[in-house]
Amino acid sequence: MYKKLISFLTIILFCGQVKAQNREQLIFDRIEYIFNLKPTIAKKYWKGFDKKKYDVPLIYYTDTESYIANPPKDFINYYKPTLVSQNSNIRIYKTTKRFDDIPFHMATSFGIDESTDIIIRPTPIMYCSSFEVTSKKIPESTSTEYWVTMIIHEYFHGFQFKHKPYINTVLKKTGSVSEDSLSKIFKNNIWFEEKIKKENDFLLKAIQSKNSQETKINLDSFFISRKERRLETKSKINLEIDDIEKIYETMEGTARYIEYNLQVEYAIRKPDKKLLSVDTAYHSYQVFRNYKIENDPWLFTPGKRYFYATGFNIVRLLDKLKIDYKTRLFKEGDLSLDEILETNYKKKTAPNMGLWQVGADGSN
Numbered sequence: 001m002y003k004k005l006i007s008f009l010t011i012i013l014f015c016g017q018v019k020a021q022n023r024e025q026l027i028f029d030r031i032e033y034i035f036n037l038k039p040t041i042a043k044k045y046w047k048g049f050d051k052k053k054y055d056v057p058l059i060y061y062t063d064t065e066s067y068i069a070n071p072p073k074d075f076i077n078y079y080k081p082t083l084v085s086q087n088s089n090i091r092i093y094k095t096t097k098r099f100d101d102i103p104f105h106m107a108t109s110f111g112i113d114e115s116t117d118i119i120i121r122p123t124p125i126m127y128c129s130s131f132e133v134t135s136k137k138i139p140e141s142t143s144t145e146y147w148v149t150m151i152i153h154e155y156f157h158g159f160q161f162k163h164k165p166y167i168n169t170v171l172k173k174t175g176s177v178s179e180d181s182l183s184k185i186f187k188n189n190i191w192f193e194e195k196i197k198k199e200n201d202f203l204l205k206a207i208q209s210k211n212s213q214e215t216k217i218n219l220d221s222f223f224i225s226r227k228e229r230r231l232e233t234k235s236k237i238n239l240e241i242d243d244i245e246k247i248y249e250t251m252e253g254t255a256r257y258i259e260y261n262l263q264v265e266y267a268i269r270k271p272d273k274k275l276l277s278v279d280t281a282y283h284s285y286q287v288f289r290n291y292k293i294e295n296d297p298w299l300f301t302p303g304k305r306y307f308y309a310t311g312f313n314i315v316r317l318l319d320k321l322k323i324d325y326k327t328r329l330f331k332e333g334d335l336s337l338d339e340i341l342e343t344n345y346k347k348k349t350a351p352n353m354g355l356w357q358v359g360a361d362g363s364n
C-alpha cells in the first residue's frame with residue numbers, strides 16, 4: 001500500500017511537471033509565432049519593421065511569473081535570469097520573481113516609466129500579459145490571433161521608439177503631457193468632440209471619394225476645420241495642442257494601421273501548423289477569413305482616444321493618394337502624418353489626376 005501510494009504520488013508529480021513544461025512551451029511557441037510574423041509585416045506593410053536594430057525586449061507576464069525575450073546585456077548582468085529557450089533570433093529568459101504586481105500589461109515604455117524599476121530603461125521595453133490574463137481583462141480577445149494584434153501594435157511602438165530622432169522629439173515636445181490629456185479635452189468639451197467628429201467625417205469622405213476633386217474639397221475642409229479647432233482650444237482652454245496632437249496621432253495612427261493590416265493578413269494566411277497543434281486558443285484565422293474593415297468601425301471612428309482613428313484614417317489617405325510617408329516618418333523626428341498629407345495632397349489631387357477605382361472601404 002505504502003509503495004502504491006509512493007508511485008501514485010510520483011505519477012501526480014510527474015504529470016504536474018509535464019503540465020508546467022507544456023504551459024511554458026506554449027509561451028515560447030507563442031512568442032516565436034509573433035516573431036515570425038514580423039518579416040511578413042515588414043515585407044507587405046512597413047519596410048524595416050523586422051530589422052534587428054529596431055527590436056525591443058519583450059516582458060511577458062503570466063499571473064505568477066515573468067519572462068523576457070531578447071533582453072540587453074545589462075539586464076542579464078543585473079538580474080541574472082535563466083535562459084529557458086532559444087533559437088536563431090529569440091532568446092527567452094525567466095526571472096526568479098515577477099517584476100511587479102500590476103495585474104495587466106499591454107504597453108510599450110520609453111524614457112520614464114513610474115510603474116516599474118526595471119534597470120534597462122531608457123531602452124524601450126514592451127510589456128504584455130499572457131493570452132489567458134488578457135482574455136479575462138479584455139473579453140473581445142477570444143483567440144491567440146486577436147491577442148497578437150494587440151502585441152504587434154505594441155511592437156510597432158517599439159519600432160518607432162528605436163528611432164532616435166523620433167524619440168528625442170517625443171520626449172522634448174510632450175513633456176508631461178500624456179495621451180490622456182487629449183482624451184480629457186475630448187471627454188469634457190462637447191464642442192471639441194463635435195469638431196473632431198466633423199474632421200474625421202471629412203477624412204472618411206476623402207477616403208471614399210471617387211475622384212480627385214472630391215478628395216481635394218474634403219481635405220481642404222479638413223485642414224480648415226482642424227486649424228480652427230486648434231485655435232479655439234488655445235483660446236478656450238489655454239492649451240496649445242498642435243504638437244502633442246501631431247505626435248500622438250502619428251504614434252497611434254501608424255500602430256493602428258499595422259494592427260489593422262495584420263487582420264488583413266490573417267484573412268489570407270495559411271494556418272500555423274505548430275501553433276495549431278499546441279494552442280487551443282489559436283483558431284487558424286477562422287473569424288478573420290472574410291475580414292472587412294466595415295465590420296470594425298472602432299478602427300476608423302473617433303472615441304475619446306480620437307487620435308488613433310484620425311491618424312489611422314490619414315494613413316489610409318496617404319496610401320490612397322500614393323504619398324510616401326514610410327521612408328520618412330520616425331527618421332525625420334519632427335515629421336507628423338498631417339504635415340505630410342497637408343504638404344502633398346494638392347499635388348496628388350490636381351485636376352489631371354483623373355478618376356480612381358476604389359473599393360467599398362475606399363482603398364484602391
Ligand SMILES: [Zn+2]
Pocket residue numbers: 153154157251252255
Ligand atoms: Zn498604441
